[in-house]
């Protein structure tokens with residue numbers, strides 16, 4: 375494809391003829407081959423503009439960079455927001471893409487919702503996929519990508535790869551980092567969802583307002599004009615929910631609210647059952663019942679949001695609501711990993727914010743007859759201000775709290791635990807995560823429940839950073855099984 379025709383499709387004016395043939399796109403100079411368009415971005419660690427000469431040397435035909443950057447030997451596509459211009463240009467190259475694409479943002483619930491939406495579509499007979507923290511998932515396989523949104527080139531090439539395999543429906547997770555860095559956009563998005571908003575990632579965004587603004591790029595810019603904005607509007611009626619509704623209204627999107635205060639799908643009642651819950655809902659004036667085979671208010675919220683996304687993009691209502699009765703658990707989200715020798719269930723959950731811990735604990739509470747024993751830690755090189763509130767949330771809802779390690783990365787693990795313990799002064803401290811899980815299982819009696827939070831589906835413990843970073847294999851589900859098994863063996 376000629377550079378000129380890509381630029382025209384992307385609506386980008388070129389100062390030169392643009393006769394060069396484009397063979398690919400790269401944001402890392404080490405991935406540049408002859409014919410590549412290189413995106414030179416200023417990053418958190420280094421300035422990508424410094425690698426422009428090396429990219430040109432390797433055969434880059436064009437460089438997307440700020441107007442003030444220096445580019446010699448290739449076409450300089452100058453834009454004050456080079457990441458956005460690059461995303462548009464690359465989107466013109468990576469085609470075709472699946473016919474129906476939806477995106478989900480919010481602090482918690484994104485992975486769950488994209489995965490549930492994929493399942494609902496599939497049960498309706500569509501070839502569907504989800505992209506997010508769990509990787510790229512289709513009905514055949516799940517391929518991990520390492521990050522929720524690795525980079526714009528991987529994102530777009532995954533989209534067109536899926537379309538070429540025959541996938542027609544994709545739900546993707548739009549993280550705040552991804553939205554802020556324009557690394558999950560460029561494709562036509564037919565509907566977007568906003569789940570909820572609470573403290574996380576302030577190390578990166580600085581303030582709650584900046585964090586929210588990053589998420590709102592989904593409604594303000596990424597969604598196609600006239601598309602649907604599905605917004606969770608729960609009992610708590612948070613100010614952020616109302617702000618999200620305003621953003622969607624300002625852009626004249628089709629606002630579809632879901633939840634206890636929702637107008638599109640209203641949640642009238644929720645009754646926990648032994649292995650799930652019954653949801654009474656109202657849709658277009660009629661009452662309906664869903665027997666959701668998953669526990670917890672948060673999973674009900676995610677399932678209903680997924681239903682709204684599927685309905686908003688044309689799936690028949692009856693079929694979607696019926697399929698919700700058969701939703702499969704999402705990996706690492708309130709996953710029942712083991713039953714101890716005493717008979718206590720051990721749940722693994724990905725809660726790594728104060729709000730998520732509260733939600734995971736609230737989900738298990740109705741099922742606890744004895745004590746709830748919570749094991750968790752906080753990640754290193756991440757928002758430090760969330761640590762004490764996480765401790766407080768765990769302490770408020772649990773009978774026993776064990777504070778342990780969760781990906782210390784470049785920080786001192788004991789210092790992280792100390793920050794968590796400020797919010798949970800009565801907690802037991804056991805740094806080694808396996809020992810902590812083993813102790814929780816040892817303490818649990820027949821009526822108790824163990825919650826192991828923070829790592830969910832993760833397969834490793836990240837220790838160190840930069841050159842000395844190591845990932846030690848660690849899987850909460852497997853370790854819980856091993857510890858429960860060891861109990862049985864004793």
Ligand SMILES: CC(=O)N[C@H]1[C@@H](OP(=O)(O)OP(=O)(O)OC[C@H]2O[C@@H](n3ccc(=O)[nH]c3=O)[C@H](O)[C@@H]2O)O[C@H](CO)[C@@H](O)[C@@H]1O[C@H](C)C(=O)N[C@@H](C)C(=O)N[C@H](CCC(=O)O)C(=O)O
Pocket residue numbers: 401402403404413414415416417418419420421422423425521522523524525526549550551552555557578
């Ligand atoms: C803080 C952050 O988000 N950083 C991400 C960002 O890096 P950056 O743009 O700041 O990159 P940089 O390393 O400073 O380099 C600047 C530029 O120079 C280029 N470069 C660099 C070195 C070189 O030799 N040659 C070269 O060309 C780089 O490719 C880059 O374009 O863009 C990179 C590629 O797009 C990401 O890999 C990287 O994620 C880092 C590893 C990360 O840990 N990110 C986490 C916080 C994250 O993004 N998480 C969210 C999920 C959060 C959630 O949902 O809760 C996610 O979406 O995954």
Ligand SMILES: Nc1ncnc2c1ncn2[C@@H]1O[C@H](COP(=O)(O)OP(=O)(O)OP(=O)(O)O)[C@@H](O)[C@H]1O
Pocket residue numbers: 480481482483484485486487507522547549569570672673675676706707708723724725726729730731733734830
């Ligand atoms: N709707 C919700 N409301 C409150 N808490 C939730 C909700 N959905 C999920 N959670 C909590 O957040 C955890 C992570 O859920 P999930 O992976 O779906 O979210 P995410 O937004 O993709 O997270 P991340 O930002 O890490 O990618 C769950 O294990 C649960 O503890």
Ligand SMILES: N[C@H](CCC[C@H](N)C(=O)O)C(=O)O
Pocket residue numbers: 522726752753754756780781828829832
């Ligand atoms: N997407 C989240 C995942 C956090 C998971 C937790 N195990 C941690 O390491 O803090 C992040 O990168 O902040």
Ligand SMILES: [Mg+2]
Pocket residue numbers: 484485486506507508522547
């Ligand atoms: Mg996620």
